[in-house]
Amino acid sequence: MLVVKKKNVVLGILVVLLIITGYLNYSYNQNKFPDSSEKIVQNNAKTDKDKNNGQDNKKNYKKDSGITVKDDEEVANVSSSFFKTYRRDREDTRSEEIKYIKSIIDNPESDAEMKKEAQAQLLDITNNMEKELTIESIIKSKGFQDAIAIIHKGSVNVVVDKEELSSEEVAQILDVVKRESKSETENIKIIPKS
Known part of the structure; x- marks a missing residue:
C-alpha cells in the first residue's frame, strides 16, 4: 500500500x-511574440526611391492601418x-x-x-x-x-x-x-x- x-x-x-x-x-x-492584432506581412509595393535604386522593398518597414510590415x-x-x-x-x-x-x-x-x-x-x-x-x-x-x-x-x-x-x-x-x-x-x- x-x-x-x-x-x-x-x-x-x-x-x-x-x-x-x-x-x-x-x-x-x-x-x-507580437499579439494577434499585429500581423506580419510582406510589403509588395515599391517606393519611388526603390524604383530609382533598383532595391528590393522587403527591407522597408511601415505602419499602415494597424498592420506592421516586416x-x-x-x-x-x-x-x-x-x-x-x-x-x-x-x-x-x-x-x-x-x-x-x-x-x-x-x-x-x-x-x-x-x-x-x-x-x-x-x-x-x-x-x-x-x-x-x-x-x-x-x-x-x-x-x-x-x-x-x-x-x-x-x-x-x-x-x-x-x-x-x-x-x-x-x-x-x-x-x-x-x-x-x-x-x-x-x-x-x-x-x-x-
Whole structure:
C-alpha cells in the first residue's frame, strides 16, 4: 500500500512539473511574440526611391492601418526564436525531472521497487533525448531550416520551420521519424511552423 502511494506521489509531482512548465512556456511566448492584432506581412509595393535604386522593398518597414510590415529576416528571427526558446524550456524541464528522479534513486529510504521504476524513467528520458536530437539533426540535414521532435509514450510530434510542407517533404520527415523512433505512422504528427 505504501509503495502504491509513493508511486502516485512521484507521478503526481512529475505531472505538476510538466503543467507548470507548459504554463511558463505559454506565458513566456505570449510576452515574446507580437499579439494577434499585429500581423506580419510582406510589403509588395515599391517606393519611388526603390524604383530609382533598383532595391528590393522587403527591407522597408511601415505602419499602415494597424498592420506592421516586416522583412523576411525578421520573420525568420521570430521563428528561430521559437525553436531556441522551446529547446531551452525543454532542457530546463528535463533537468528538473532528472534531478527529482535522481533524488529518489539516491534516497536510502526509497524502496527497491521505487528505485527500479525511477531508473527506468531516467533511462526512458535519456533514450527520448537521444532520439529527439537524432531526428532533429537528420531533418535539418535534409535541407529544412529547423525542427523540433517531441517524443512521448505512444506518440511523436515534429514541428518543422516551414509554413507549408509538400507531400514529398512530409514523406521524408515521416521516414526519418519512423526509423529513429520506431513509432507507427498513426502515432506521428508533423506540424509546419507558420
